[in-house]
Amino acid sequence: xxxxxxxxxxxxxxxxxxxxxxxxxxxxxxxxxxxxxxxxxxxxxxxxxxxxxxxxxxxxxxxxxxxxxxxxxxxxxxx
Amino acid sequence: xxxxxxxxxxxxxxxxxxxxxxxxxxxxxxxxxxxxxxxxxxxxxxxxxxxxxxxxxxxxxxxxxxxxxxxxxxxxxxxxxxxxxxxxxxxxxxxxxxxxxxxxxxxxxxxxxxxxxxxxxxxxxxx
Numbered sequence: 264x265x266x267x268x269x270x271x272x273x274x275x276x277x278x279x280x281x282x283x284x285x286x287x288x289x290x291x292x293x294x295x296x297x298x299x300x301x302x303x304x305x306x307x308x309x310x311x312x313x314x315x316x317x318x319x320x321x322x323x324x325x326x327x328x329x330x331x332x333x334x335x336x337x338x339x340x341x342x
Numbered sequence: 343x344x345x346x347x348x349x350x351x352x353x354x355x356x357x358x359x360x361x362x363x364x365x366x367x368x369x370x371x372x373x374x375x376x377x378x379x380x381x382x383x384x385x386x387x388x389x390x391x392x393x394x395x396x397x398x399x400x401x402x403x404x405x406x407x408x409x410x411x412x413x414x415x416x417x418x419x420x421x422x423x424x425x426x427x428x429x430x431x432x433x434x435x436x437x438x439x440x441x442x443x444x445x446x447x448x449x450x451x452x453x454x455x456x457x458x459x460x461x462x463x464x465x466x467x468x469x
Contacts, residue, residue: 303409303459306434306435306440306441307441309434309441314433325436
């Protein structure tokens with residue numbers, strides 16, 4: 264899967280799961296603010312990425328994933 | 343709401359409950375209410391999380407149901423004397439929040455599937 268393809272799919276599934284407008288998911292936007300994540304819904308994002316891309320986001324790595332670009336890079340380099 | 347707990351690995355376990363005649367979740371029609379099945383899943387999850395914490399030498403802390411998603415109930419609901427069999431899978435865990443998926447059946451008929459989040463107190467949290 265190409266990176267662009269992965270990003271497109273990621274935007275779709277995140278927008279659907281967290282019921283936000285896909286346009287709000289911009290590369291440099293803050294993930295928690297954009298998708299209104301708290302500690303409970305953060306688990307959903309981790310589960311979604313694992314189930315859709317087979318990539319496990321490790322808990323210690325989570326603080327380093329602030330923007331969507333951080334997320335894309337983290338996932339793409341581990342696919 | 344759990345009679346038997348069977349550890350498989352860190353991500354999987356099974357549990358059982360034979361519904362007693364005086365089970366507090368029995369409704370008017372003599373069947374277990376939906377919230378009773380959810381409590382059974384929650385206690386199965388708590389048993390699993392607690393078991394793993396004990397294996398890791400940690401104390402067992404109080405857990406709370408964070409949220410419940412995709413709960414599908416398939417009547418008829420279990421009655422007194424029925425035995426619930428639940429298969430639980432840990433989907434993901436972040437910090438002290440655990441997301442599980444569960445499938446509960448009676449006589450091989452699925453009566454509940456759901457996802458549930460459990461939030462466990464951290465050690466030393468004031469109560």
